[in-house]
Amino acid sequence: FTEIDTTTDLSISFSTDLDEDSIPGHWVVTNSYDDIVLTSASLKDSTTVTIEPVSGKWEKGETYTVNGTAFTTEGSSTTISETFTVGKTKSSIPGQVSDLEAFLDGSYIELSWEAPSGNVTGYYIYYKTNSMNDYLRLTSTVSTTYSTYESNVQEDYNDTSVKFIVLPYNEAGTAAISEAKPISYTFDE
Known part of the structure; x- marks a missing residue:
C-alpha cells in the first residue's frame, strides 16, 4: 500500500483462497479525519479482495486507512490494517470540443x-x-x-x-x- 490514483479500486491479494461470504461487512475505510468512507468490498477472484468507494472515486490528496479481516475457506483469518494515499488521477486534460x-x-x-x-x-x-x-x-x-x-x-x-x-x-x-x-x-x- 502506497499511492493509488483517484479512480483505481483498492485490491488486496492473499496467498490462499478466501471465503466469499465473509468479505462484505468486514472491511472499513476511514479518511484522515477518522470519518468512515462508504465503500463496497467484494471478492474479485478467489484470493483478491477489491474495495471501491461508493462515490466512484477516492479524493485526491487524501490519506485513507483500510481495516479488515479476510477469512479463508479453511476457516483461518488474517487481519489487515494499512494506509494508502491518493496522489494522482487517471484522467488527462481533455482535448478540444x-x-x-x-x-x-x-x-x-x-x-x-x-x-x-x-x-x-x-x-x-x-x-x-x-x-x-x-x-x-x-x-x-x-x-x-x-x-x-x-x-x-x-x-x-x-x-x-x-x-x-x-x-x-x-x-x-x-x-x-x-x-x-x-x-x-x-x-x-
Missing part, C-alpha cells in the same frame, strides 16, 4: 458543440469582441449547449461581433486556450 456553432434562435444566441473523447466535468465558455485583446470567461456549464439573450450580449459588449470559445475541463485541468478554435457571431444591425 469540435463542431462549435453559434446561431440565433428567436431572440437567443445558441452555442452548441461536440464533446471531446475522455473524461469531461464541464465546459468554460469564453468570449472576445473586436475591441478586446484577450478572452474573458462568460460562464460554465455541464451541457454541450448554452444560450443567452442576443440583446443582452449586444448591449454588454457594444460591438458588431463577438467570438466564443469553449474549453472542456476535468479534475486534471482545462484544455489549452491557445488550441481552441473560436466561432464568430455577428449581430444584426
Whole structure:
C-alpha cells in the first residue's frame, strides 16, 4: 500500500483462497479525519479482495486507512490494517470540443458543440469582441449547449461581433486556450 490514483479500486491479494461470504461487512475505510468512507468490498477472484468507494472515486490528496479481516475457506483469518494515499488521477486534460456553432434562435444566441473523447466535468465558455485583446470567461456549464439573450450580449459588449470559445475541463485541468478554435457571431444591425 502506497499511492493509488483517484479512480483505481483498492485490491488486496492473499496467498490462499478466501471465503466469499465473509468479505462484505468486514472491511472499513476511514479518511484522515477518522470519518468512515462508504465503500463496497467484494471478492474479485478467489484470493483478491477489491474495495471501491461508493462515490466512484477516492479524493485526491487524501490519506485513507483500510481495516479488515479476510477469512479463508479453511476457516483461518488474517487481519489487515494499512494506509494508502491518493496522489494522482487517471484522467488527462481533455482535448478540444469540435463542431462549435453559434446561431440565433428567436431572440437567443445558441452555442452548441461536440464533446471531446475522455473524461469531461464541464465546459468554460469564453468570449472576445473586436475591441478586446484577450478572452474573458462568460460562464460554465455541464451541457454541450448554452444560450443567452442576443440583446443582452449586444448591449454588454457594444460591438458588431463577438467570438466564443469553449474549453472542456476535468479534475486534471482545462484544455489549452491557445488550441481552441473560436466561432464568430455577428449581430444584426
